[in-house]
Amino acid sequence: MWLVLFLASFSVLLLIVVLSHQREQRVLEKLRGTLQLAGDTRGTPRSVNAAIDRLDDLVLSDETDEFERRMSAAFDVMNAGAVVVDADGEELLRNRLAQPYATGRHGDALVESVIQDRLEEALRGELTDEELRLHGPPEKVLLIVGAPVIEGGELLGAVVLVDDISEQRRLDKMRRDFVANVSHELRTPVGAISVLAETLEGEHDPQILADFNSRIRVEALRLARLIEDLLDLGSIEDGVGEDLIPVAASAIVEAAAAVVQHAAEQRDVTIDLKLDDVAPVLGNKAQLVSAVSNLLSNAIKYSSEGSTVSGRVVAHGDQVAIVVEDNGIGIPATDHGRVFERFYRVDRGRSAETGGTGLGLSIVRNAVVNHGGRVELTSQEGVGSTFSIILPILGSQDEAGADSMVEPLFDD
Numbered sequence: 001m002w003l004v005l006f007l008a009s010f011s012v013l014l015l016i017v018v019l020s021h022q023r024e025q026r027v028l029e030k031l032r033g034t035l036q037l038a039g040d041t042r043g044t045p046r047s048v049n050a051a052i053d054r055l056d057d058l059v060l061s062d063e064t065d066e067f068e069r070r071m072s073a074a075f076d077v078m079n080a081g082a083v084v085v086d087a088d089g090e091e092l093l094r095n096r097l098a099q100p101y102a103t104g105r106h107g108d109a110l111v112e113s114v115i116q117d118r119l120e121e122a123l124r125g126e127l128t129d130e131e132l133r134l135h136g137p138p139e140k141v142l143l144i145v146g147a148p149v150i151e152g153g154e155l156l157g158a159v160v161l162v163d164d165i166s167e168q169r170r171l172d173k174m175r176r177d178f179v180a181n182v183s184h185e186l187r188t189p190v191g192a193i194s195v196l197a198e199t200l201e202g203e204h205d206p207q208i209l210a211d212f213n214s215r216i217r218v219e220a221l222r223l224a225r226l227i228e229d230l231l232d233l234g235s236i237e238d239g240v241g242e243d244l245i246p247v248a249a250s251a252i253v254e255a256a257a258a259v260v261q262h263a264a265e266q267r268d269v270t271i272d273l274k275l276d277d278v279a280p281v282l283g284n285k286a287q288l289v290s291a292v293s294n295l296l297s298n299a300i301k302y303s304s305e306g307s308t309v310s311g312r313v314v315a316h317g318d319q320v321a322i323v324v325e326d327n328g329i330g331i332p333a334t335d336h337g338r339v340f341e342r343f344y345r346v347d348r349g350r351s352a353e354t355g356g357t358g359l360g361l362s363i364v365r366n367a368v369v370n371h372g373g374r375v376e377l378t379s380q381e382g383v384g385s386t387f388s389i390i391l392p393i394l395g396s397q398d399e400a401g402a403d404s405m406v407e408p409l410f411d412d
Contacts, residue, residue, distance in 0.1 A: 081162035085119055087155050098162060107134040111142060115160050118146025122158030125150070131165075141169045181343040182230065185357065189223040222357075229359040233342070236287055236366045246394050247285045249313045249320045250275035255285075256292035257311060260300060268305045271296065275313045278320045279393040283371045288391075291367040292322055294360035295387045299326035302385075319373075322389040331379040339377070340365040364389070 075082050081098030085091050094102065101112040114132055121128050129145040143163045149156045196216050203209055257271050264271050281288075292311070299309040303326045312323040331339060335346045343358040368375050368389050379385035 083115055083160045084157065086157040089123060111162065114144050118144055118160045119158050122146040122148045140164060141166045178342065185226055189219040192219045226357045229357045232290055233359055233363050236363055236370065239370055243284050244282050245285065246280040246282055248280045249278060249322055252288045252292055253311045253313055253322060255289045256296055259293040260296045263297060264300050267300055269300045269303055270308045272308050272310045276315060278313060278315045281320060281391045282394045287367040287370060291364040291389060294364050295324040298360055299324055302328035316390060319390050319392050323386060325386045327384040330381040330383050331385055332381055336377055
């Protein structure tokens with residue numbers, strides 16, 4: 001909203017200049033007409049002819065055209081649509097972003113109708129604003145603000161600004177959803193710890209005490225993992241930073257495997273590494289290790305005891321692929337497009353059992369995107385899942401961005 005208010009203030013200043021200039025032009029035109037009438041009725045003295053010629057020069061001067069061009073250019077650089085009218089409601093300026101509304105259909109025609117309503121209210125001295133939601137596609141949310149322009153107590157005209165706040169509203173919703181999800185995820189372990197602690201009061205049975213203490217530790221660890229994942233995600237979403245070094249993909253996978261080795265041993269899961277010697281990538285090693293360790297951790301959690309999880313590094317054109325594969329429960333095809341969302345879980349019951357926070361794959365996606373790469377997923381329920389991190393190798397043309405990469409490593 002502050003941006004719109006700033007733009008409104010900026011527009012009002014420009015509008016005062018425009019309308020003042022327009023008023024000067026009208027005064028000049030009126031004076032010229034008066035002199036012309038006087039000349040026609042009484043004979044035209046040489047001095048009157050000279051004055052009329054000078055007024056013609058002022059009214060029709062290139063300076064006037066240049067002024068109007070500059071004012072139009074000033075409005076065109078605004079990132080909001082703007083419509084300017086004088087005190088009589090005559091349109092003086094309409095910048096490039098507001099042009100489509102004047103001749104558009106459907107949604108644009110609706111926007112133009114609201115613009116005219118706001119101008120009428122502004123010419124009555126009212127400052128108004130309205131959010132208009134267009135269902136599209138694409139869906140848009142527009143903030144339409146109308147303001148009168150008053151100088152020295154005189155109404156000079158009005159201005160309407162149309163600002164596309166769709167992205168702002170989308171981010172607001174994401175923030176609200178994030179806070180709601182975090183609150184829910186924190187409430188579960190905190191509530192469990194509180195109940196268990198209350199139950200322990202006055203309890204003397206050693207077996208019950210040991211059992212409840214163990215459950216409190218589990219919930220405390222779950223809470224710690226959630227906080228750690230939130231901090232990791234926040235750091236990764238800030239970008240890669242300046243800690244970029246050439247790092248071997250094999251070193252990333254080995255470091256990630258070391259992080260999850262204890263969890264693998266607890267579930268009797270073997271981590272099988274096959275690491276080709278490929279060119280290094282330029283990146284933040286901590287972020288990339290975090291991404292791969294999250295993939296390995298998920299593979300271990302959702303695999304049966306005694307099974308094997310594989311981690312591979314293979315050359316892929318001028319890119320390197322880090323592939324994590326398991327023979328676990330798999331992911332339904334309907335969930336493939338959402339598994340990288342924060343707090344999204346395919347099976348909430350299973351996640352509660354494994355202690356998952358719902359942030360791991362979001363961390364993976366953000367870390368990989370930070371490095372100009374992408375994540376591919378192939379999975380089948382009851383068969384297993386394969387996640388592939390594709391990164392540009394150091395010095396490749398795709399190092400700055402990976403959207404123009406070669407064919408996918410695996411087909412769905």
